[in-house]
Amino acid sequence: MRHDDLIRAHLEALFTADGSGRLVSVNEPGGGVAPRFFLGRTRDGLVWAVRRDLEPGLAADLETLAESVPPGLDPEWVDRVSHSFLTVLARDAPVQRTWTGPAFAFPRELPRADGAIAVTPDNAAVLARYLADWLLDAEQGVPMAALLQGADAVSVCCSVRVTDRAHEAGVETHPDFRGRGHAARVVAEWAREVRARNRIPLYSTSWENHASLNVARKLELVHYGSDFHAT
Numbered sequence: 001m002r003h004d005d006l007i008r009a010h011l012e013a014l015f016t017a018d019g020s021g022r023l024v025s026v027n028e029p030g031g032g033v034a035p036r037f038f039l040g041r042t043r044d045g046l047v048w049a050v051r052r053d054l055e056p057g058l059a060a061d062l063e064t065l066a067e068s069v070p071p072g073l074d075p076e077w078v079d080r081v082s083h084s085f086l087t088v089l090a091r092d093a094p095v096q097r098t099w100t101g102p103a104f105a106f107p108r109e110l111p112r113a114d115g116a117i118a119v120t121p122d123n124a125a126v127l128a129r130y131l132a133d134w135l136l137d138a139e140q141g142v143p144m145a146a147l148l149q150g151a152d153a154v155s156v157c158c159s160v161r162v163t164d165r166a167h168e169a170g171v172e173t174h175p176d177f178r179g180r181g182h183a184a185r186v187v188a189e190w191a192r193e194v195r196a197r198n199r200i201p202l203y204s205t206s207w208e209n210h211a212s213l214n215v216a217r218k219l220e221l222v223h224y225g226s227d228f229h230a231t
Contacts, residue, residue: 001105001200003042003224009166010103010202010225011040011047022052027161035229036089037062040103042225045071054092061088075102075207078228089230098230101206102213104221106191111219116189119144119153126153130174134158143167143197145189147182155182157190166200171215183211184218 001009015034016024023034039048048066050059065084069077078100086095119126124138129152137158138144146153154177160170169190173183187203194201203221205212216223 002044004044004047006105006200006202007040007042007103007225007227008047009163009200010168010204010227011038011049012163013161013166013168013202014038015049017049018052020052021049022054023049024052027163033231035099035231036092037085038227038229039066039069039085040225040227041069041071041073041077043071043073058088058092073223073226075100075226078226082228082230085228086230096231098228099206100228101204101209101226102216102223103202103204103225103227104216105224106201106203107220107222110188110191113145113185113189113192116145116147116185118189118193119146119156119158126151127156128152130154130176131156131172134172143190143193143199145186145193147186149177155186157183157186159190159194164199166202167194169201169203171212178211181218184215187215188219 014027016027018024025031025034034051036051036054046069050062069081089095119138121139121141124135127134127138131153134156142159144158147155155173157169157171159167161168169187171183171187191201
């Protein structure tokens with residue numbers, strides 16, 4: 001896929017939208033309100049969206065600004081342009097929070113994930129000791145992988161935002177077992193599970209999440225885009 005197609009799949013996985021393509025909510029069970037503005041940038045082009053309750057004139061000004069942003073992957077672009085978007089949004093209401101980070105796709109070949117297993121509703125009990133918060137996801141039957149210590153899962157990767165086209169990864173390793181490379185192994189196994197269902201596995205994080213960025217480096221994930229959104 002072209003990188004601008006991947007960033008559209010990423011946007012669709014992150015947030016729900018109305019029939020006009022305006023953002024509604026975070027795409028997960030009980031997800032809160034979507035950001036007021038999203039901008040995704042790749043070498044191929046850009047994609048942007050505004051929340052459905054944004055005043056039309058404000059939305060038009062944001063779209064005009066977005067059209068002036070050149071394609072590319074350099075992370076410094078947000079520092080150069082974010083102030084302009086935040087200034088426009090502040091005309092409506094104070095900006096409460098922002099997000100910036102890279103978005104990754106998976107290479108064709110993935111390393112073998114020794115010790116990682118697929119988690120299904122039938123074996124979800126492996127999560128109970130260390131990662132009980134993920135039991136509901138396992139019971140829903142979404143793609144999930146875990147790494148076991150004895151009979152217990154200590155690291156997990158799961159589809160947390162799902163569309164008919166793409167799945168976004170959510171990852172957690174119990175604090176007692178971090179720093180051992182477990183996350184990269186479960187992420188690789190999860191990606192295989194997603195591909196087995198003929199969907200696109202996607203991985204994204206913030207620029208400040210160094211542990212997550214390290215997983216992307218270990219797996220040699222493809223940095224296809226970066227996004228910025230503000231609420």
